[in-house]
Amino acid sequence: MQFDDVILGRRSIRGYKPDPVPRALIEEILALAMRAPSSMNTQPWNFYVVTGEPLNRIRAGNTERMAAGVPQSREFRTGQAFAGQHRDRQVGVAKQLFAAMGIARDDKEMRHDWVMRGFRQFDAPVCIIVTYDRVLDGSDDTPFDCGAVTTALVNAAWSRGLGCVINSQGIMQSPVVREHAGIAADQVIMKSVALGWPDETFSANAVVSERKSVAEATTFVGFGG
Numbered sequence: 001m002q003f004d005d006v007i008l009g010r011r012s013i014r015g016y017k018p019d020p021v022p023r024a025l026i027e028e029i030l031a032l033a034m035r036a037p038s039s040m041n042t043q044p045w046n047f048y049v050v051t052g053e054p055l056n057r058i059r060a061g062n063t064e065r066m067a068a069g070v071p072q073s074r075e076f077r078t079g080q081a082f083a084g085q086h087r088d089r090q091v092g093v094a095k096q097l098f099a100a101m102g103i104a105r106d107d108k109e110m111r112h113d114w115v116m117r118g119f120r121q122f123d124a125p126v127c128i129i130v131t132y133d134r135v136l137d138g139s140d141d142t143p144f145d146c147g148a149v150t151t152a153l154v155n156a157a158w159s160r161g162l163g164c165v166i167n168s169q170g171i172m173q174s175p176v177v178r179e180h181a182g183i184a185a186d187q188v189i190m191k192s193v194a195l196g197w198p199d200e201t202f203s204a205n206a207v208v209s210e211r212k213s214v215a216e217a218t219t220f221v222g223f224g225g
C-alpha cells in the first residue's frame, strides 16, 4: 500500500470481526508507529496491549459503572464543551455515523446502544492503552508526542489491513482500566485504541468523515501573490 492509500483510505473502524490479531503483527505495527517524532526524542509513550479476559473485564467494568452513573475518571483534561464550528463538526460526524447505522435522531434506545458499544471499545478483539511517563506530566509536549505515535499506529495498522478507532470512551473509568490492564503507578493513561480486522458488513465503517480545507486551516506567510 502506498502512503497516500493509507492516509486517504484510513477511517475509524467501529465494527470488528471476532478473529484474533497475532501478537507478532501488533509488535510490527508498534515498531513502525514508534518511529514517530517526539520532543527531544524523549519517547514518553508506553503501550498496554490487552485482549481476552482482561479486556472483557475492562469492558464490563467501564459499561457497568457508566450505566450506574459513576462519574467518568479519565486521566486527561477535556476542557470546555465544544461550541461553534467544533460542535458543528462533532455533530456532523455523529450524523454521518447514525445515518449509516440507520439510527434515527429521536431513537433514544439505539443511541444509548451506540454509546454503550463505545464503552465496550466497539467489541474489538484488542485494545491498546497508550500511556505516558508520569514524570513528564504537565508538559504539553507529552500529549502532543502521544498523538504523534497514536496517529502513526492507526496508519501502520491500516497498512496491514487492520482497523482502529482511537477512543476516550473505552477508558472512562480509569480505576477499572488500571486494575485489569495492570497499569503501573508511574504511568498516566492518555487514550485507548481499539484494534482488529474490520467487519466490512458494518455500515459505520464505510463513513468517510469530512475535513476543513487547507485554505481554511492555513495561513501562508511570505509566499507573495
Ligand SMILES: Cc1cc2nc3c(=O)[nH]c(=O)nc-3n(C[C@H](O)[C@H](O)[C@H](O)COP(=O)(O)O)c2cc1C
Pocket (backbone or CB within 6 Å): 010, 011, 012, 013, 014, 093, 118, 165, 166, 167, 168, 169, 170, 191, 207, 208, 209
Ligand atoms: C483523541 C481522540 C479521541 C476519540 N475518541 C473517540 C471515542 O471515544 N469514540 C469514537 O467513536 N470515536 C472517537 N474518536 C474518533 C474520531 O471520532 C474520528 O477520528 C474523527 O471523527 C475523524 O474520523 P476518521 O478517524 O474516520 O477519519 C477519537 C479520536 C481521537 C483522535
